[in-house]
Amino acid sequence: MAGKVFFSVTMSLDGFMAPEAVPAEDAFSPEKQDDPGVRRWMTKWSELQAWLFPQRWFRENLKLGEGGEGGEEGIDNDIARATYERTGASVMGKRMFDLGEQAWPEEAPFHTPVFVVTHTKRDPWERPGGTTFHFVNDGIENALDQARDVRISGGAETIQEYLDTGLIDEFSITLAPVLFGTGTRLFDRVDPDRLALNQARTAASTRVTHLTYTAVKR
């Protein structure tokens, strides 16, 4: 394998990468948007990702405005773009795919092969713009044999599974100044005694701090 295996997520200061789960079919259902649980999920998710929405790269990638019109440039934008550009393939769990299948635009925002780890058998699903979803039933190692870097996109369980195998070379956390209190913790169920971390790089904007660590199995 030529590339590195990494993940890059935004985490609340108290360690969560997602608000308390609501059923995927509710989160993006128009008639459920007034449900208190769904509203709380959306509010919390928006607070967590607030640094990303105004970035030029984000707006370009989702084709908001003309060529990212009105988007910010700076450290946050540079890091978001660099993360995207190094990624040759993405890996995600079934729950994240289920949520995204309803949330992504037709031109899904990956523009790489995406390996969905699932027990479900399904033919590859090709989207316009270079994203093809492959449904992988035989374990996670097979998804990693790529020329460029492989991003473990999420969710938390999939990231934890990869961390525990020792297959993650490094990871980046964008630490957001919000508290969740409840939700899905990034590092729950990772065995802390099997993983030694080194702080590799740090960069801060006025909004968030970007932290990169290398991981070694011990």
Added chain:
Amino acid sequence: MAGKVFFSVTMSLDGFMAPEAVPAEDAFSPEKQDDPGVRRWMTKWSELQAWLFPQRWFRENLKLGEGGEGGEEGIDNDIARATYERTGASVMGKRMFDLGEQAWPEEAPFHTPVFVVTHTKRDPWERPGGTTFHFVNDGIENALDQARDVRISGGAETIQEYLDTGLIDEFSITLAPVLFGTGTRLFDRVDPDRLALNQARTAASTRVTHLTYTAVKR
């Protein structure tokens, strides 16, 4: 009140400020040092604080070597020293005091008045070097009327209590590249919806990242 109220703690990347509790009387008892729970506590605590032990200020303050001999200088040292120098008074909970009463040297490392929030009545306890412990039984606000900044030293419950009152102006977290898995979380039991945070300053060394936030009640 003229000064600010702040706290400054080291936190593991997964959100803990202390390993799983062992009884204070065990942690520093010579005959309990081989107990697996005590050893794990010490190992984890040492990993968390590893950035601090080599600092020149830390060695000076605990009178290790001659005037901090052999200590490191740099960002970590500057920040540790600045935190100490701005502090006009310290506040701590009873459990932190109980642990420290056994762990601190005779010249306790505060060199300020220290207000211990407790139900126990006890006369002030003066130590050499300018530290006097005052045992406060009538709530936390009274401890805050100081000319210089007041540091809420800990433990977690005391910090959480002050955060929830809205009395904390700002706080600093030294984020260490270690995972605890279990222990005492810094932000457990803080109501996330009552607190709005802003990232104020970030500084990174090769060891850790120092994060400072301002807190506003909402």
